[in-house]
Amino acid sequence: MAWPKPGRIARMAPRSRAGLSKGTLASIAADLGVSRTTVSNAYNRPDQLSAATRERIMAAAKARGYPGPDPTARSLRTKHAGSWGVVLTEHLSYAFEDMASVDFLAGIAESTHGTDFSLTLIPAGPDTLADATTNAATTAVNQAGVDGFIIYSVAANDPYLRAARARGLPVVVCDQPTDSGAPFVGIDDDAAIRPAVRAVLEAGHRRIGVLSIRLFQQRVDGAVAAADIPGADMHVQRGRVSGVLDECRRAGLDPVQIPVISRHINDANNARSAAREMLDTHPELTAIICTTDSMALAVLNEARERGISVPEQLSVTGFDGIAEARHAGLTTIIQPNKAKGAAAGRVLRGLIDEPDSTPARRILGTSLYSGSTVAPPHN
Secondary structure, three states: OOOOOOOOOOOOOOEOOOOOEOOOHHHHHHHHOOOHHHHHHHHHOHHHOOHHHHHHHHHHHHHOOOOOOOHHHHHHHHOOOOEEEEEEOOOOOHHHHOHHHHHHHHHHHHHOOOOOOEEEEEEOOOOOOOHHHHHHHHHHHHHOOOOOEEEEOOOOOOHHHHHHHHOOOOEEEEOOOOOOOOOEEEOOHHHHHHHHHHHHHHOOOOOEEEEEEOOOOOOOOEEOOHHHHHHOOOHHHHHHHHHHHHHHHHOOOOHHHOOEEEEOOOOHHHHHHHHHHHHHHOOOOOEEEEOOHHHHHHHHHHHHHHOOOOOOOOEEEOOEOOHHHHHOOOEEEEOOHHHHHHHHHHHHHHHHHOOOOOOOEEEOOOEEEOOOOOOOOOO
16 A cells, blocks of 8 residues: 655545545546436436436435535536526515415426426515615525526515515516516406405495405505505506406496405415404405405404304405315305416416527416305395
8 A cells, every 4th residue: 555755734635424425517527437417317307317217316326425516516517507497575474374475486486397496485575675685685686596486476676576686696576576577477367356246245235345455565464545545656456456446336336335444464364364354444344355365365264253144144255265264165266376476487488498488478267166155135
């Protein structure tokens, strides 16, 4: 054995537990007689290999203590980060509590199957008007190691949307804003809610109220005048409330006389407080149309505690079609939240693969779930 010369430090290859030197992508490839690309594909593009080949590579890598390609080195070399940024203008907990959001994110995740992409969630929070938020948005978006962004339901002038577009990476907008000029995936919210409104009107209701989540970037918790709805910043809720008021107008009702109550934060506590406010301030109502299922479920719970029978004394409708709402028999609008997320993912993936492709605009369909919470008024 040749010993190192005095003054020099012998560099010994690290050993795995089995006594073999720690593997590298190149050494694993040499050991198995395959190319380095084949070893890389076992980790990053497994669909390109047979199951037997991938299993052989992974077994050899495990024996040699090789963890796989270094994602940082790979991203520097290929200029491919391997992740999509998903911007949510809600608190991070919203992504895991609101079932419409959960379904949407599941759809995006589903669209990554067979790829080496992961998801990076960037929670913006609901209050994005402060100057400090603009700086925070720029920092958060610029620090995200992603190949593109899906912007989920933000206002037209949202700083996170501006920061994402300034990055020069592919951007897909989902739900709102509807007129950003970026590739868009969503539904026609105005048209979508109208079947629920017609169900209420055709049942004979004329004393109707509306519960909505955030309509404006500026915080508004309480009553919103009908005259202010056309100027609302949040296009999704503006579309739904506008659809309700216009359908009522067509039925001969005065939109000014229809109470609209909004909550800035979309969570269970705020939904419940909105339900209480509507029932306390407008006990004469025989129907409440909600722009989300979470709001409608809160009305059902509040009515139950007050001894108000649904639908005999109060009719209620929702919007989203989440499993909990359908299980409760809620009359609601089913929107394809999971399919929407999957479509947004496919559009973004296409833009990453072909940056010069024509921007897409995909409008998905919705349907009325009749449920059992609408009946003719009895008073």
